[in-house]
Amino acid sequence: xxxxxxxxxxxxxxxxxMTLGIGGWGSRRKPMALVREILRSPVKDLTxxxxxxxxxxxxxxxxKVRKLVYGFVSLDSIPLDPHFRRARETGAIEAVEFDEGMxxxxxxxxxxxxxxLPTRAGLGSDVLRLHPELRTVxxxxxxxxxxxxxxxxxxxxxxxxxxxxxxxxxxQYLGPDLYFDDxxxxxxxxxxxxxxxxxxxxxxxxxxSLHTLRIHRGLVDGVVETPGGAHFxxxxxxxxxDEAFQREYAAAAKGEEAWTAFRARFLDLAGEDEYREALxxxxxx
Amino acid sequence: MTAAAASPGPTRAEVCAVAxxxxxxxxxxxxxxCFGTIPxxxxxxxxxxxxxxxxxxxxxxxxxxxxxxxSGPGASSAPVAEGWLPFRSVFDLLWSGRRHVIMIASQIDxxxxxxxxCIGPHAKPKAQLLGMRGAPGNTVSHPxxxxxxxQTPKVFVETVDVVSGVGYDRAAAAGxxxxxxxxxxxxxxxxxxxxxxxxxxxxxLVSLHPGVSLDEVRAASGFELAVADELAExxxxxxxxxxxxxxxxxxxxxxxxxxxx
Numbered sequence: 001x002x003x004x005x006x007x008x009x010x011x012x013x014x015x016x017x018m019t020l021g022i023g024g025w026g027s028r029r030k031p032m033a034l035v036r037e038i039l040r041s042p043v044k045d046l047t048x049x050x051x052x053x054x055x056x057x058x059x060x061x062x063x064k065v066r067k068l069v070y071g072f073v074s075l076d077s078i079p080l081d082p083h084f085r086r087a088r089e090t091g092a093i094e095a096v097e098f099d100e101g102m103x104x105x106x107x108x109x110x111x112x113x114x115x116x117l118p119t120r121a122g123l124g125s126d127v128l129r130l131h132p133e134l135r136t137v138x139x140x141x142x143x144x145x146x147x148x149x150x151x152x153x154x155x156x157x158x159x160x161x162x163x164x165x166x167x168x169x170x171x172q173y174l175g176p177d178l179y180f181d182d183x184x185x186x187x188x189x190x191x192x193x194x195x196x197x198x199x200x201x202x203x204x205x206x207x208x209s210l211h212t213l214r215i216h217r218g219l220v221d222g223v224v225e226t227p228g229g230a231h232f233x234x235x236x237x238x239x240x241x242d243e244a245f246q247r248e249y250a251a252a253a254k255g256e257e258a259w260t261a262f263r264a265r266f267l268d269l270a271g272e273d274e275y276r277e278a279l280x281x282x283x284x285x
Numbered sequence: 286m287t288a289a290a291a292s293p294g295p296t297r298a299e300v301c302a303v304a305x306x307x308x309x310x311x312x313x314x315x316x317x318x319c320f321g322t323i324p325x326x327x328x329x330x331x332x333x334x335x336x337x338x339x340x341x342x343x344x345x346x347x348x349x350x351x352x353x354x355x356s357g358p359g360a361s362s363a364p365v366a367e368g369w370l371p372f373r374s375v376f377d378l379l380w381s382g383r384r385h386v387i388m389i390a391s392q393i394d395x396x397x398x399x400x401x402x403c404i405g406p407h408a409k410p411k412a413q414l415l416g417m418r419g420a421p422g423n424t425v426s427h428p429x430x431x432x433x434x435x436q437t438p439k440v441f442v443e444t445v446d447v448v449s450g451v452g453y454d455r456a457a458a459a460g461x462x463x464x465x466x467x468x469x470x471x472x473x474x475x476x477x478x479x480x481x482x483x484x485x486x487x488x489x490l491v492s493l494h495p496g497v498s499l500d501e502v503r504a505a506s507g508f509e510l511a512v513a514d515e516l517a518e519x520x521x522x523x524x525x526x527x528x529x530x531x532x533x534x535x536x537x538x539x540x541x542x543x544x545x546x
Contacts, residue, residue: 025372072416079415091409097402099421101376120380120466121422124451124459130407145462176346177371 003169005222007037007272010192014038014157017066019047021107021153021188023160023181024233027053027075027241029173031161031194033229033272038064040271049153051103051179053233054249057081058267060093061259068093069153071100075246082253098150099127104180106153111186116149123148158188161230162215163238164207165195169220172204172212175236185219194226196238226272231279245279292531295522297475298323298540299530300494303522304473306331308430309385314338315427316348316384322535322543323473324387324432325355329534330526346371356537379419382466385428388420390472392445393431395488395508397469397481399424399450407447420449425456425463433474434543438507441474453486475544476502478519483511492517 011034014020024030035055045066050056052073059065061083073084087093098106105117118137128134128148137149160181162171171193173181185191193215204213232249234241252262266278295303305327309317317328317339329352332339343349348368358364370378378384391414392400399420405411423429429450433440448455456463471491472479478492489511490502495518503510522530530540 070416072418074415080413085413088403088410088413095407097407097417099417100419101380101422104373104376119422120425120462123421123425123463124448124455124467125417125421125424126402126407126448127417127421129448145465146460147462176369179372 002167003217003220003223004167004198005192005224007034007194007224007226010034010159010222010224011037011041011043013190014041014043014046016043017045017047018043018156019049019154021155021158021184022048022050022055023158023179023184024053024055024230025051025177025179026072027077027233027246028177029161029175029179029230029235030055030233031159031229032231032233033226034159034161034192034194034224035059036267036272036275039267049155051100052081052084054081054246057083057253060084060087061253065093067096069096069098069103071098071103075250077241077243078246078250082250086253096131097127098122099125102127102148102150103153104183105150107180107183107187109150109152110154111183114152116151118147119150120147122150153187155184155188157190157192158184159192159194160184160215161194161226161235163196163235164199164204165193165223165225166199166201166204167223168201169193169217169223170201170204170213171195171215171220171223172208173214174208174212174238175234178214182214182219185215191220192222192224193220194224194229196227196229196235198223198225228276229272245282248282292527295527296541296544296546297494297496298544298546299522299527300519301473301475301544302326302330302530302540303526304478304492304494304519305387305430305432306334307520308387308471308473309336309339312336312339312385312428314340314383316340316342316378318342318384318386320387321389321432321434322355322539323434326530326534326540328387329355330529333529333533334526342370352534354533354537355535355539376422379423380426382427384423384426385430385470386423387430387432388423388450390431390433390440390450392440392442393433393472394442394445394452395510396452396454396486397431397450397472397488398445398448398452398455399431400445400447402447402449404446417449421451424451424469425467427466428468428470430470431472433472436474436476436502436505438505441506441508443508453481476505487511489513490516492519494519495521
């Protein structure tokens, strides 16, 4: 089956109020081209589930997020995304914050069709106080341990970014960490992969070992080729984080005027071709 | 730089680094995870001296076979990986208990409850900080210590606004599963070293850094501090330790930015 599609077609599947999972980690291998396409769309009131980076910041800044389910929101070299910070400090979004490990177990539970997974993480902390809907569960065995029952985090749609993919939806990561992209896809009803480059299936072996093929086509409904699609987050070995641009992004978040200018220059554009053109012009300045 | 014997005496930052290194004494072959410059120096120092089996990450997804300077590997020395440690493996490892983490405390109370999530109510915080991150899971899974680069009553607080890292009273209230692997080993601040070796697990001042008075520490604490019967002075770095810190671990002097002399 040929699953090649476009960013616009992926985003056309989103409906107001849906739960959207976004792969990657912080400012690392985020499906930013798809996020930018969401910014161009009228969709709103999303519940966003993410180990957040600028994906979350941009969606918050655009008023797309009603509820955020997260482990953290960081730009790595900048500890906190400034738009996320503002959204939190103005109470603009409902925040469902989990311990990073609990978050993984929620995705894992959803991906293997379990209602919850037990964990020690969360016991005694304010994660449980802040989310009274969370329950504990007692081990049925002799130990009798009482553990957190981390609920599954099912997703309507998941988007992740990989280095390579084929037309059938198999995908390959070539960086040091898969993060939890496979779990995001596994937890979702509709699953989309953007990639730096579409390749023939036989060519995966030229770029990396068998171990880099962690996303098989059974986990994927659509594939979008988006060169530079993780910009400005890192996507090694294809490219590192664009630290200069990330600083520009963070600085622009400090005031309304600067942000309006940033949006006009880099976001309120017709598509990725125009985005790359705007980047070329910015770098040439 | 000249030989340590002829170089100036230890700075406060260097004393703090040694105090952090001491947190790892006896840990053996576990992952030493550090946040902040002084903890990163301390863990490296422990590994290069009395805890040679400690494991460390390169901050990305590898276990580093060698001790890399805190400023990162130089151009001439490519770091050697001794293992692969993507985030998924970090969670497995920390839940298995083979880790000791040193986290920075934005707030900490007398029972070791820790906050770096936010200041003010969580629903609409006055200041959003890092968030919960891995602190809830870390603190109930393996030993945790804390680093406080600038101790004030706003950091050593009566009550933390949000509990990200679990303290002794909260672990006890949550029950045996929360307590089973819970250990807040030590708090190192720019002023002194603290533990929780009191009958009710309240924080206790164990040693003062050279040149710091008890009154100074009390004034920098927002709660009534227990004080060890035999209040000691934090041990000074040996000549060998000073040389390692200054020449091998932190030749660029990043430690001065975190704890200025």
